[in-house]
Amino acid sequence: MNIKMTSHGRFKFRRGEKEDMFAVHEMIQELADYEKMSDGPQQTLEDLKRDCHIDYCHIYVLDYLKDETEKVIIGYAICYFSYSTWLGKCYFLEDIYVRPAYRRLGAGSFMFRQIATQAQAYQCKRIDFHVLSWNPATEFYKKLGAFDLTETEAWHYYRLNEKGINQVVKGLNNID
Known part of the structure; x- marks a missing residue:
């Protein structure tokens, strides 16, 4: 599917x-700092440039139009497909971020609506x-109609990092 630019007022x-990935890389670090995980991001600018057009990695940006000739990237979102054995194809929103100076202007709502539109278009x-x-964004997501699976269905999110993957492959985790 070819992603068309969507605009609303001053947002696109x-x-x-590729030329947007420097700003995205900066904002990924800003988000990590906000989440108190400053050392978390390990991908490089080159990784983002390489991956921004891969079918399974959808990196979106949100432009703010200062005037007819000047724009600035104020947000980003990273999505990819996942699969539910109960429902089929799903869209996973890895990150959504709007720079603090541009919050409370409707940018987050606009961006989330566009992500939902993409998910719908991808069926x-x-x-x-x-x-x-x-x-505090949890309240924003609830207003959109999202619900917390930990509260409603007792689902917990687990992660197996690279070291864990290697240990499982080598049989070091005594899973038998």
Whole structure:
């Protein structure tokens, strides 16, 4: 599917290009700092430039139009497909971020609506995403109609990092 640029007032939502990845890389670090995980991001600018046009990695940017000739990237979102054995194709929202100076202008709502539009166009049955429990954005997501699976269905999110993967492959985790 070819992603078309969508605009509303002073915002433009579009698929990120290689030249946008410097701003995306900066905002990924800003988000990590906000989440108190400053050392977390390990991908490089080159990784983002390489991956921004891969079919399974959808990197979107949100432009703010200052005037008719000047725009600035104020947000980004990273999504990819997942699969539910119950529903089929789903869209996973890895990150959504709007720079603090541009919050409370409707940018987040606009961007989330565009992500939902993309999910619908891709015929996805749901959008999944994770939110830190202390993040005030949880209220925003609830207003959109999202619900916390930990509260409603007692689902917990687990992760196997690279070291864990290697240990499982080598049989070091005594899983038998």
